[in-house]
Amino acid sequence: MLKxxxxxILRVDLTNEKIVRQSLPAKMAQNFIGGRGFVxxxxxDELPPDVDPLGPDNIFIAASxxxxxxxxxxxxxxxxxxxxxxxxxxxxxxxxxxxxxxLKYAGYDMMVxxxxxxxxxxxxIEDETVSIRPARNLWGMGSLSSExxxxxxxxxxxQILTIGPAGENRVAFACxxxxxxRQAGRVGIGAVMGxxxxxxxxxxxxxxxxxxxxxxxxxxxxxxxxxxxxKPGFTGWTPEGTAGITDWVARVGALxxxxxxxxxxxxxxxxxxAAILRELxxxxxxxxxxxxxxxxxxxxxTGLGHVYVEGPEFETISLLGSxxxxxxxxxxxxxxxxxxELGLDTISAGVVCSWAIECFEKGLLSxxxxxxxxxxxxxxSVVHLLECIAxxxxxxxxxxxxxxxxxxxxxHGSEAFAIHVKGLEWSGYECRNAPGMxxxxxxxxxxxxxxxxxxxxxDLAGSSASVHDLIVSEGTxxxxxxxxxxxxxAKVIESxxxxxxxxxxxxxxLQFMELGFEVENYERLYEVVTGKRMTLxxxxxxxxxxxxxxxxxxAREIPxxxxxxxxxxxxxxxxxxxxxxxxxxCISRREVDILLDEYYALRGWDANGIPKAETLISMGLxxxxxxxxxxxxxxxx
Amino acid sequence: xxxxxxxxxSIRSVVNDLPKTIIVECTESKTLRQxxxxxxxPPILIVFGMINGVKKDLNDIIAANAEVHFxxxxxxx
Numbered sequence: 001m002l003k004x005x006x007x008x009i010l011r012v013d014l015t016n017e018k019i020v021r022q023s024l025p026a027k028m029a030q031n032f033i034g035g036r037g038f039v040x041x042x043x044x045d046e047l048p049p050d051v052d053p054l055g056p057d058n059i060f061i062a063a064s065x066x067x068x069x070x071x072x073x074x075x076x077x078x079x080x081x082x083x084x085x086x087x088x089x090x091x092x093x094x095x096x097x098x099x100x101x102x103l104k105y106a107g108y109d110m111m112v113x114x115x116x117x118x119x120x121x122x123x124x125i126e127d128e129t130v131s132i133r134p135a136r137n138l139w140g141m142g143s144l145s146s147e148x149x150x151x152x153x154x155x156x157x158x159q160i161l162t163i164g165p166a167g168e169n170r171v172a173f174a175c176x177x178x179x180x181x182r183q184a185g186r187v188g189i190g191a192v193m194g195x196x197x198x199x200x201x202x203x204x205x206x207x208x209x210x211x212x213x214x215x216x217x218x219x220x221x222x223x224x225x226x227x228x229x230x231k232p233g234f235t236g237w238t239p240e241g242t243a244g245i246t247d248w249v250a251r252v253g254a255l256x257x258x259x260x261x262x263x264x265x266x267x268x269x270x271x272x273x274a275a276i277l278r279e280l281x282x283x284x285x286x287x288x289x290x291x292x293x294x295x296x297x298x299x300x301x302t303g304l305g306h307v308y309v310e311g312p313e314f315e316t317i318s319l320l321g322s323x324x325x326x327x328x329x330x331x332x333x334x335x336x337x338x339x340x341e342l343g344l345d346t347i348s349a350g351v352v353c354s355w356a357i358e359c360f361e362k363g364l365l366s367x368x369x370x371x372x373x374x375x376x377x378x379x380x381s382v383v384h385l386l387e388c389i390a391x392x393x394x395x396x397x398x399x400x401x402x403x404x405x406x407x408x409x410x411x412h413g414s415e416a417f418a419i420h421v422k423g424l425e426w427s428g429y430e431c432r433n434a435p436g437m438x439x440x441x442x443x444x445x446x447x448x449x450x451x452x453x454x455x456x457x458x459d460l461a462g463s464s465a466s467v468h469d470l471i472v473s474e475g476t477x478x479x480x481x482x483x484x485x486x487x488x489x490a491k492v493i494e495s496x497x498x499x500x501x502x503x504x505x506x507x508x509x510l511q512f513m514e515l516g517f518e519v520e521n522y523e524r525l526y527e528v529v530t531g532k533r534m535t536l537x538x539x540x541x542x543x544x545x546x547x548x549x550x551x552x553x554x555a556r557e558i559p560x561x562x563x564x565x566x567x568x569x570x571x572x573x574x575x576x577x578x579x580x581x582x583x584x585x586c587i588s589r590r591e592v593d594i595l596l597d598e599y600y601a602l603r604g605w606d607a608n609g610i611p612k613a614e615t616l617i618s619m620g621l622x623x624x625x626x627x628x629x630x631x632x633x634x635x636x637x
Numbered sequence: 638x639x640x641x642x643x644x645x646x647s648i649r650s651v652v653n654d655l656p657k658t659i660i661v662e663c664t665e666s667k668t669l670r671q672x673x674x675x676x677x678x679p680p681i682l683i684v685f686g687m688i689n690g691v692k693k694d695l696n697d698i699i700a701a702n703a704e705v706h707f708x709x710x711x712x713x714x
Contacts, residue, residue, distance in 0.1 A: 232643055232706040236687050245711055248684040314712075450712055457651040457710035460681055480681075516646040 003212040004066035004529035010108040015115030034065030036503035039081030040549045053085035054195040056116035063110040065506020069101030071221040074508035076288025084187040086172045087423040089554030091187035096287035097179035102159035105205025117197035125203045135199040142341035143177035158202040164343025166390040167194035172402040173348030181310025185345035212531030233515040240273025241294030242314040253581030254429045256323040259354035260419045263430035264580025267327040275329035300333035309337040318428035319350025325377035342390035351425035353385045370395045416570035421448035433582035434459035436488040439595045442566045445550040453495035480581045485591045489599040497543040545619045561633040562608035638701035647709030670695040
């Protein structure tokens with residue numbers, strides 16, 4: 001029996017209502033660890049050729065890792081995967097909360113859904129009992145409302161995933177919601193769930209997970225909790241959570257503002273972490289076994305209504321706040337709530353709304369097309385667009401497939417300011433003077449997402465030749481020197497292996513990244529749980545293997561995939577930042593190619609960004625290498 | 638006066654050769670910002686500082702014999 005794992009995979013054929021349980025292959029656990037690794041391996045092995053991301057043949061995966069559900073800090077992560085409707089390539093997204101542990105306690109490390117239910121349904125997993133129940137009464141209902149209803153009907157012991165109207169209507173940036181405010185937000189995973197007619201998944205697990213050394217785990221768990229709580233960052237970081245970085249991101253000129261027209265906004269203090277504590281917060285909210293509750297549950301009062309909401313976190317603040325010029329934290333929180341209830345990813349939604357508003361300003365979208373005048377800084381405009389998108393009504397039909405597709409359809413130069421990579425909207429850091437972070441966005445395997453690698457600090461350190469006090473954007477008129485473009489790839493790659501490592505283990509990275517809980521601890525925790533020794537270096541090697549595999553999935557699935565798919569939008573290459581600390585800077589197309597050349601060479605990819613056979617073989621992916629000649633990337637588009 | 642400075646991993650991973658703990662002797666009062674520059678940390682890399690466990694602005698003056706923490710860049714959720 002595999003220690004640390006439930007040891008089984010649950011497969012549900014929704015079309016034929018057939019349920020199969022299979023053993024988790026030991027080799028899969030050894031070579032891919034769990035979570036994101038299981039997602040990547042399963043997508044490569046099982047996606048049918050040319051599958052429509054929103055068709056019944058796409059697969060929907062939920063997977064935990066060996067540390068998920070254990071008595072360890074923040075061990076509540078669940079990873080989801082599919083062929084992404086946003087990009088057409090590899091897609092994964094994760095959330096905290098309690099779902100993954102519950103799935104493990106029910107006896108499953110991973111769940112794979114195929115086919116499509118005949119009617120809107122709820123998938124219910126209660127230990128050995130798995131059933132598909134009608135959900136007609138829930139269809140059309142919001143994500144949060146659906147979870148409330150199901151909890152009332154089924155009991156608080158069930159951990160529930162829901163989608164909102166956006167998922168039902170297959171919006172390309174529909175998310176999955178859990179625990180009244182935790183989202184697997186990215187890649188359109190909620191649309192895939194909706195395309196399968198699955199409104200909700202409810203899990204109740206009462207079993208246990210075999211552990212190699214329970215006594216040692218108890219001791220190591222206690223030690224880990226003491227260690228985390230003793231970190232100075234515990235008292236400094238936890239009160240505001242991720243929103244606490246808002247001022248800093250503005251100070252260094254990385255805050256997306258007005259659809260990424262600029263990177264600094266002098267109103268940032270109105271929507272920062274302190275504003276949340278002052279105007280919104282009722283209580284902290286944490287995930288499974290988390291000692292550092294970074295979620296902020298509060299009440300937002302606006303002219304459009306009063307709502308209870310978890311958040312906003314930093315990404316939401318930047319995309320629905322500064323990027324839409326909403327300068328009131330209660331209004332940002334209200335837009336956050338609307339997204340949550342409709343089942344929309346707040347990051348993509350913020351980018352799409354700001355693009356639409358800019359199109360209106362430029363006369364590319366008319367009042368008639370949109371249904372009303374819209375403007376930056378206006379909550380009603382944003383909420384109107386969100387409602388249209390989620391229901392695919394009016395202009396929502398154009399916007400619901402994401403900013404890339406919308407811009408391609410609209411044309412007239414709007415592609416230049418559609419801020420995405422590979423079709424996934426850009427998250428909360430403006431990078432025209434952050435070449436490392438730009439490269440991280442460009443090469444992120446799911447599209448423009450910050451969670452794969454985050455090297456903004458290294459960019460800043462590289463911006464100054466000597467240690468000096470850059471009191472930027474504080475009234476002095478000083479600005480940052482241009483950051484060096486060369487030599488960025490190695491650090492990005494290092495980060496792309498380290499950060500997703502936590503996604504393999506099934507544990508939240510914030511304990512390490514934000515609080516400094518030493519990464520070496522995870523070697524010991526992995527051994528105590530699984531009984532197997534794996535050094536940090538070996539774990540990072542697995543993470544690298546997964547990276548090569550996710551790139552291979554996209555290269556196989558996307559016709560013409562290659563270097564051009566890694567390019568940032570024209571605005572970030574051509575338009576120098578107009579003001580703020582990075583005034584005058586941008587990263588030219590030539591510099592973008594320098595970044596990619598260095599990166600591809602270090603990755604062992606060809607000049608078009610496709611993994612070479614020898615690279616894959618050296619990573620233990622000989623089976624993947626054998627298929628290269630059949631990949632869609634070789635097709636002409 | 639003696640100041641004990643704790644430097645977060647998020648800063649040490651960016652600025653080479655910085656120890657986790659730095660003890661400095663000062664003859665005059667300093668702000669957090671001045672202290673950071675003195676020990677080789679670009680203030681722009683500091684997201685926030687703490688003096689004796691309390692979050693402070695970088696322009697705040699440090700009391701004698703205080704313990705200072707510098708926290709670096711972090712990503713959002």
